Amino acid sequence: MTDTTAATDPIRLHKQLHRIWRTPPGFGRLSAVNHTIVGRRFIITAFVFFGIGGILAMLIRAQLATPRSAFLGPEIYNQVFTMHGTVMMFLFAIPLFEGLAMYLLPKMLGARDMAFPRLSAYGYWCYLFGGSILIIGLVLGLAPDGGWFMYTPLSSRTYTPGINADIWLIGITFVEISALAAAIEIIATIFKTRAPGMSLDKMPLFAWYMLVTAFMMLFGFPPLIVGSILLEIERAFDLPFFDPARGGDPLLWQHLFWLFGHPEVYIIFLPAAGVMSTLLPVFARREIIGYIWIVVSIVAMAFLSFGLWVHHMFTVGIPHLALAFFSAASTAVAFPTAVQFFAWIGTLATGRPQLKLPMLFLLGFFFVFAMGGLTGVMLAIVPFNWQVHDTHFVVAHLHYVLVGGFIFPMLAAAYYWLPHFTGRAPRLSLGITAFWLIFIGFNLTFLIMHLTGLLGMPRRIYTYDDAAGWEWLNLVSSIGSFVMAIGFALFTVDIVLQVTMGKRARRNPWGAKTLEWATAMPPPAYNFASLPSVTSRTPLTDARGIAVDLARGQGYLGFVREGRLETLGVEITSGRLEQVIRLPNSTHIPLYTALVTAVFFVGVLLKFYLVAVIGFVATIAMLLMWTRGWGDRADRGLMPVGQGEEAPPHTEVTGAPSNWAMTLALFANGTAYASLAFGMLFLWVVAPNWPPPVLLDPGLLASALAVAGLAAAAFAAMRSVAPAVLAKAPQRELWLAVAAAGNGAALAGFIMLMMAVPDPTRHAYLAATFVLLAYVALHAALGVVFAGYGIVRSRAGYVSAMRSLDLRIGAQWHRYTAGIGLIALLLIHGLPRVMGS
Amino acid sequence: MNGIMTGSRNQAFLFMALGFTVWALAFSVLYGVQGTGCELGWHRQPIGPLSLLRWLLILIWAAHMAVLGWVYWRCRSALAVTAAKAMPEAFLWRASMALSITAAAATVWIGLALLVPSICVV
Numbered sequence: 014m015t016d017t018t019a020a021t022d023p024i025r026l027h028k029q030l031h032r033i034w035r036t037p038p039g040f041g042r043l044s045a046v047n048h049t050i051v052g053r054r055f056i057i058t059a060f061v062f063f064g065i066g067g068i069l070a071m072l073i074r075a076q077l078a079t080p081r082s083a084f085l086g087p088e089i090y091n092q093v094f095t096m097h098g099t100v101m102m103f104l105f106a107i108p109l110f111e112g113l114a115m116y117l118l119p120k121m122l123g124a125r126d127m128a129f130p131r132l133s134a135y136g137y138w139c140y141l142f143g144g145s146i147l148i149i150g151l152v153l154g155l156a157p158d159g160g161w162f163m164y165t166p167l168s169s170r171t172y173t174p175g176i177n178a179d180i181w182l183i184g185i186t187f188v189e190i191s192a193l194a195a196a197i198e199i200i201a202t203i204f205k206t207r208a209p210g211m212s213l214d215k216m217p218l219f220a221w222y223m224l225v226t227a228f229m230m231l232f233g234f235p236p237l238i239v240g241s242i243l244l245e246i247e248r249a250f251d252l253p254f255f256d257p258a259r260g261g262d263p264l265l266w267q268h269l270f271w272l273f274g275h276p277e278v279y280i281i282f283l284p285a286a287g288v289m290s291t292l293l294p295v296f297a298r299r300e301i302i303g304y305i306w307i308v309v310s311i312v313a314m315a316f317l318s319f320g321l322w323v324h325h326m327f328t329v330g331i332p333h334l335a336l337a338f339f340s341a342a343s344t345a346v347a348f349p350t351a352v353q354f355f356a357w358i359g360t361l362a363t364g365r366p367q368l369k370l371p372m373l374f375l376l377g378f379f380f381v382f383a384m385g386g387l388t389g390v391m392l393a394i395v396p397f398n399w400q401v402h403d404t405h406f407v408v409a410h411l412h413y414v415l416v417g418g419f420i421f422p423m424l425a426a427a428y429y430w431l432p433h434f435t436g437r438a439p440r441l442s443l444g445i446t447a448f449w450l451i452f453i454g455f456n457l458t459f460l461i462m463h464l465t466g467l468l469g470m471p472r473r474i475y476t477y478d479d480a481a482g483w484e485w486l487n488l489v490s491s492i493g494s495f496v497m498a499i500g501f502a503l504f505t506v507d508i509v510l511q512v513t514m515g516k517r518a519r520r521n522p523w524g525a526k527t528l529e530w531a532t533a534m535p536p537p538a539y540n541f542a543s544l545p546s547v548t549s550r551t552p553l554t555d556a557r558g559i560a561v562d563l564a565r566g567q568g569y570l571g572f573v574r575e576g577r578l579e580t581l582g583v584e585i586t587s588g589r590l591e592q593v594i595r596l597p598n599s600t601h602i603p604l605y606t607a608l609v610t611a612v613f614f615v616g617v618l619l620k621f622y623l624v625a626v627i628g629f630v631a632t633i634a635m636l637l638m639w640t641r642g643w644g645d646r647a648d649r650g651l652m653p654v655g656q657g658e659e660a661p662p663h664t665e666v667t668g669a670p671s672n673w674a675m676t677l678a679l680f681a682n683g684t685a686y687a688s689l690a691f692g693m694l695f696l697w698v699v700a701p702n703w704p705p706p707v708l709l710d711p712g713l714l715a716s717a718l719a720v721a722g723l724a725a726a727a728f729a730a731m732r733s734v735a736p737a738v739l740a741k742a743p744q745r746e747l748w749l750a751v752a753a754a755g756n757g758a759a760l761a762g763f764i765m766l767m768m769a770v771p772d773p774t775r776h777a778y779l780a781a782t783f784v785l786l787a788y789v790a791l792h793a794a795l796g797v798v799f800a801g802y803g804i805v806r807s808r809a810g811y812v813s814a815m816r817s818l819d820l821r822i823g824a825q826w827h828r829y830t831a832g833i834g835l836i837a838l839l840l841i842h843g844l845p846r847v848m849g850s
Numbered sequence: 851m852n853g854i855m856t857g858s859r860n861q862a863f864l865f866m867a868l869g870f871t872v873w874a875l876a877f878s879v880l881y882g883v884q885g886t887g888c889e890l891g892w893h894r895q896p897i898g899p900l901s902l903l904r905w906l907l908i909l910i911w912a913a914h915m916a917v918l919g920w921v922y923w924r925c926r927s928a929l930a931v932t933a934a935k936a937m938p939e940a941f942l943w944r945a946s947m948a949l950s951i952t953a954a955a956a957t958v959w960i961g962l963a964l965l966v967p968s969i970c971v972v
Contacts, residue, residue, distance in 0.1 A: 305944060332888060
């Protein structure tokens with residue numbers, strides 16, 4: 014039943030929308046895909062992991078409080094500090110801001126949900142299951158124990174023969190799926206699902222921060238995933254990527270890890286800085302100063318942060334000039350940070366600041382993060398870095414950066430948005446006491462630690478002699494850490510009390526000007542009964558009473574059309590109305606998909622490779638099932654959206670979010686591929702024991718078959734989306750069949766080449782060649798699936814000249830596969846010739 | 851007309867990333883060529899007062915600076931023909947111009963290292 018006239022009765026409209034957007038109760042909650050629920054789950058789960066990480070930190074400090082302590086033995090201590098870092102970085106910080114972004118972005122942007130709600134839910138389950146693998150390992154005493162960066166050769170099979178390192182590699186890779194899914198989702202959401210009129214220059218700064226952060230995740234996480242896969246392959250099958258005796262190099266792991274690891278610091282900092290830029294103007298009671306300069310500095314910071322990774326490797330024996338490059342970049346990143354600092358200070362100085370509870374935590378950020386930033390500049394200078402390398406000075410620095418740059422803003426965010434989450438305001442003021450305990454405890458712990466570091470105390474030692482001169486410093490650090498822990502416990506109590514016993518909060522209690530405060534508190538599943546039109550950066554100031562007007566259905570889409578969940582899509586830069594995006598309802602399929610994905614990962618972990626293969630195939634099959642019955646079987650054309658305007662459905666436009674999702678996924682994939690190719694070339698140039706004892710002789714027949722197949726598939730895929738072909742089902746299906754056959758031929762060619770590789774355990778060159786070919790072969794195999802899927806969708810009536818989205822997504826894949834296939838062939842043919850000469 | 855405006859906006863948005871993409875390219879190529887050159891002994895081949903490798907690195911650095919100069923010029927020209935109140939184009943071109951200047955400054959900063967330390971000494 015369609016009623017596209019605006020309903021003026023907000024209760025009736027609420028009931029209509031609630032009926033289709035709600036999540037079923039009971040076990041039905043497991044089917045939730047709504048961004049408010051999934052975002053909350055991410056946040057709560059992240060805080061649970063924070064609690065676990067915090068307890069591990071207390072164990073570390075209890076152990077180090079006194080010299081020659083017998084509290085923990087070295088084996089357990091190694092697991093404890095490894096898991097503390099791993100949990101805090103991978104299971105707390107990243108998922109927390111992902112959850113915050115998922116919860117807030119649609120509301121801030123004036124949308125009803127994220128672009129891909131099922132992907133959010135799938136990401137959450139991957140995060141939960143992957144994280145659980147690590148925690149189960151910890152409980153069983155099998156946790157990883159090689160440090161959170163898992164350096165080789167310590168983490169190689171020779172020195173870590175058990176399952177501990179595998180738990181890290183498999184668990185983290187599983188969790189990283191969640192991060193990549195979130196990155197794609199966040200970018201597509203910010204690009205496409207903003208309210209009409211919200212051009213990029215009118216976008217809330219938090220969205221700019223999250224957009225840049227998500228791009229950093231897209232390019233930053235693949236090197237770690239590739240590194241983890243290579244290390245797991247080395248551990249499981251003895252392919253020697255990191256073994257110098259066979260042409261590998263432990264430094265390759267360090268490069269791949271820190272290519273992720275240093276941007277990671279900024280990936281964590283930028284969302285917190287986004288919180289700063291959102292909250293400060295509210296409490297300063299004026300608009301933020303230097304909007305454009307903040308945007309410029311976010312982008313600059315993101316790029317520069319990818320040029321710092323070697324400052325973690327200053328002592329490994331890299332030529333002075335290269336050290337100078339990285340030292341220069343490491344100091345340069347202070348400039349965009351400073352620009353944001355001055356914008357915040359200027360906003361405070363020219364505003365009328367109010368010292369409310371969230372503001373207290375923001376002031377804590379200023380003090381703590383500035384200290385961490387300054388020691389960061391010290392560490393960027395090579396000679397100083399050499400002096401304090403691997404000492405507690407570095408531990409102090411990184412905690413000042415991460416706690417100052419992430420936890421203080423996130424605690425401010427918790428107090429600021431909690432009324433929005435729960436609809437409740439605090440009764441007590443425990444938060445102030447919690448702040449001072451955390452602030453004093455933190456500085457007591459880590460300011461002192463600079464001194465222990467400068468006095469030469471190394472990181473990761475489980476005990477020390479009482480003649481070392483570090484006793485009282487360590488004792489003070491430990492006392493401080495327990496003060497801080499009491500502060501966090503009080504914070505938790507305060508939040509629980511507010512959630513359970515808080516008084517009812519009034520709407521927009523802080524007087525904020527961003528759109529999330531135009532929803533009810535707590536928000537309904539659909540956020541807005543109708544969607545706003547945005548004309549400035551402060552929509553709540555421009556249109557007073559906007560919340561009521563939207564609840565009355567006086568914005569866009571103030572109606573329910575055929576029971577469909579709809580939000581609007583816009584042109585990226587201008588925010589001009591472009592499309593009506595249909596969103597999926599609650600479904601268990603993301604949970605089931607994550608479960609079979611878990612079968613794959615656990616199969617690999619326990620070395621049940623047949624089970625792993627079944628899990629992998631089942632995951633692909635489940636992912637294909639996501640689209641079953643999803644789409645339009647007839648062209649719709651322009652549809653009314655309210656306000657006298659019309660827009661086509663997303664299936665009939667070129668800039669649909671799912672098209673962007675594939676583009677973004679291929680960016681990430683390309684980064685992974687580039688990391689692999691970089692690894693191969695790095696080993697050739699730098700690693701010992703090259704050239705290899707035997708070179709690959711790639712057969713011309715296999716190469717020709719691969720080239721012909723790739724070219725045919727790419728060409729056929731392009732033909733299948735040509736307007737004249739799209740209009741005729743038999744023709745488009747024929748071209749899709751050619752694409753499938755082309756990919757099949759390419760797959761055969763690459764398998765033949767893989768079989769021609771001499772024993773890949775003999776040398777890193779052979780191992781890298783084998784993996785490079787396998788990478789492309791896997792893409793060709795998936796190309797067959799994509800082409801077949803296109804045929805199925807076409808036959809089911811979901812494709813027409815206007816509705817070509819499925820085929821265009823597939824065409825991107827085929828073109829990309831052809832590209833990486835040709836690069837692989839160039840490398841495997843070219844490298845032996847260069848090495849031979 | 852509308853299509854042209856959309857193209858200009860999208861181009862302006864892409865240019866926001868272009869300046870620092872050139873910086874990233876300069877950074878990666880300099881690091882890669884330095885490592886490869888040391889491995890292949892280019893630092894031991896003198897050409898005039900400097901070694902082949904140092905000349906090569908300076909050339910790479912200068913080439914990227916030239917590209918950044920073009921990026922800046924392109925942003926400035928586009929901003930000049932964009933009405934000051936034409937949002938978001940003016941905003942995006944202004945941001946792109948600032949980013950091209952910042953990227954150029956960052957490239958100069960890392961390039962200064964080419965003039966001083968030994969290239970291949972560990």
